[in-house]
Amino acid sequence: MKKISIGLIGYGVVGSGVIKLLQKKKNYIKDKFGTEFLVKTICDRSIHKKNTSGLAATKFTTDIDEVLHDKSIHVVIELIGGLNPAQKIVTNALQNGKHVITANKSLLAQHGKELFQLAAEKGRHLYFESSVGAGIPIIQTIMKGIAGNTFHGLYGIINGTCNFILTEMTKNRCSFSEALSEAKKRGYAESDPTLDINGMDSTHKLAILIYLAFGKFIKINDIYTEGISHISHDDIEHAESLNLSIKLLAIAKKTKGKIEARVHPTLISKDHPLASINGIFNAIYLDADPLGDVLLSGEGAGQMAAASGVVSDLINLSSHETIPQLQKSLCHEDKTLKTQTIDQIKTKFYLRFMATDRPGVLSKITGILGQHDISINSVTQKVHNNASFVPVIMLTDYTNEKNLRVALDKIQRLPVVKSKPVAIRMEKLS
């Protein structure tokens, strides 16, 4: 029986889930994988406030050095999140010859490159399945499951909070703030949900996926990021009538040596499988060569879903005696790949204007769009009930982002148009 000693840093929701899971599956893991995981030390800055009963064999501390300098610990599990002191913990653990498992998306998105290199230099494993989509094996699928494939594109619903809110708004015809309250009530949104709602959580995860799929360490600031707080129920309803569903998508595409990366609310056809990924479920949709379209979905958040990813990492890591080539392959970078800014990208748009219901208004709006080289594929004017402003919905052809911005700015200043026009990107998924 192989025995692996673990030092766990961060005993919060996920950390305690990992301990619970290791206890529950102890015999199964011993029988099937011939390995016994021993939790030697748990470090948490408020360990004394936490319930540690039933963990008699484990040492508790608030001092990370008691984990990092303990020669008997083989694997450090970092679950505190954020950059500081997580960066120091992971770096020191690898330098001290320990394997590392982390679920820290912001750390890997910003310092993954040097950490993967350090792990390869030191001949140690660095596993991170739970950093994207919790226990859904997205990382393993890209790295190993379909190894040998290259990628044309990837499309992810990788923030459960946003997906829950958008599903709720669609299903219950409620506003963003009502859906957010419901998410908080059910424990699907943190007390400060800013990083989820403004898209940054998805951006961090997208940066990791781009590195795995395209071999490019993209800067967070090079990923165009737009959150969901400006989405109104009206637009969801108009979109539904056009057979479109709204999702916060993390998108990366590679075309002719260039990569585009963006996170924003996106309208997709209701017939595409991603459109039926609802609630807190996450999904990743890969356009792989030669395999074609691959979809992977599951619960992308929650204590036990995240713990599942960490325990899978532990089993996979401990099942390899040498550091396999796949770990080293993480250091493979495609240095020729250029990043495109959002202004260089062309997408189709859903536009909504609130305009007066008078002859000539449509021609004014389409005239300005035409001047900026924006073609319209369809126009729908919604039924009005003597309202002074009625919604006009237009779907554009592929449009340069910059042109559109300038045109919308001009249209907004027309006296016949009320309030800021709404513009939501559309994506045609195969």
Place this chain on the structure above:
Amino acid sequence: MKKISIGLIGYGVVGSGVIKLLQKKKNYIKDKFGTEFLVKTICDRSIHKKNTSGLAATKFTTDIDEVLHDKSIHVVIELIGGLNPAQKIVTNALQNGKHVITANKSLLAQHGKELFQLAAEKGRHLYFESSVGAGIPIIQTIMKGIAGNTFHGLYGIINGTCNFILTEMTKNRCSFSEALSEAKKRGYAESDPTLDINGMDSTHKLAILIYLAFGKFIKINDIYTEGISHISHDDIEHAESLNLSIKLLAIAKKTKGKIEARVHPTLISKDHPLASINGIFNAIYLDADPLGDVLLSGEGAGQMAAASGVVSDLINLSSHETIPQLQKSLCHEDKTLKTQTIDQIKTKFYLRFMATDRPGVLSKITGILGQHDISINSVTQKVHNNASFVPVIMLTDYTNEKNLRVALDKIQRLPVVKSKPVAIRMEKLS
């Protein structure tokens, strides 16, 4: 640079796809994985009829021993299918110290147990990703991606031919035989499609998945198997109006130490993600503990999809210098698990009777069902156009299979009922 010598046995559609893919991705694989794959020998009984131009460095033969006894070959790829001589090839290759990759579902379904044991004894890898769902990483996901999870159930659409036919019948309102002709025309059905259509292909794949997920080597004959050739367009249409979709599902569930395994046409809610897996796409839906529901889908057939799985196996296999514990875990069996026969299983049913439209007919039918302890959840009598027999659709509650069979037999003999009643199982997926 690591160099791995390959002996390929079976140079048909998939075999030539593997060679094509290795050539196309040669530089990518070298750069990223530090490995060069050299195809030393290709063996095929009709090699002389095949196009082997552009493969100058490779030796061609019709004699399997030129692969099996060549000490310089590290990995044997077996792609001939069937039991004989595939069983001998895989066995001898492992005995001669070679790693093996196979896509042979019928071999693994029937002799997997001894082959996995032989591989473990000999310290060699036996990889088989393409045996189920071609390159969709179903095998890796269960074995590694979510290692540490146990399973309550698995539900697979794992035969592309059947899924294409059922999709075609639904979409184009055509008959089974029309849809089958279309499948043949498009190359989605073999000239003899018997094993696809009668469900046996799915049964072989299900046996492999059951072993991976539940650690039980189930006998093929213990898996209840029913094909799709008796499905009529009428039933698809009636089901649609009840918000149900029809799929050939491979189902395995574990409850209280017992396992049930079956392959049959199944009605599922149109709202479930599996219902939107159409055409030649395959999908597997896992009910995992603690991860919850996981869905994996993609193209489950075709030259390059299958080649993708073989090449992923090659990369994964060659990336590990020692035989990892995960390979050995394939020999872990749960000997306490009992298999249930179809007669011991309870399912809900969709029933269709063609009955005369006269008072008292419904009560006769429901009377017989009641006598056999079969509860009805809903009855729909379809509109009639002066036809002498009209369809009566009933959805039952959970029903013992044996009771239902006896009841249907009695009902069929009623003078007011025309032809054999139709019974299709329904499955409630969470």
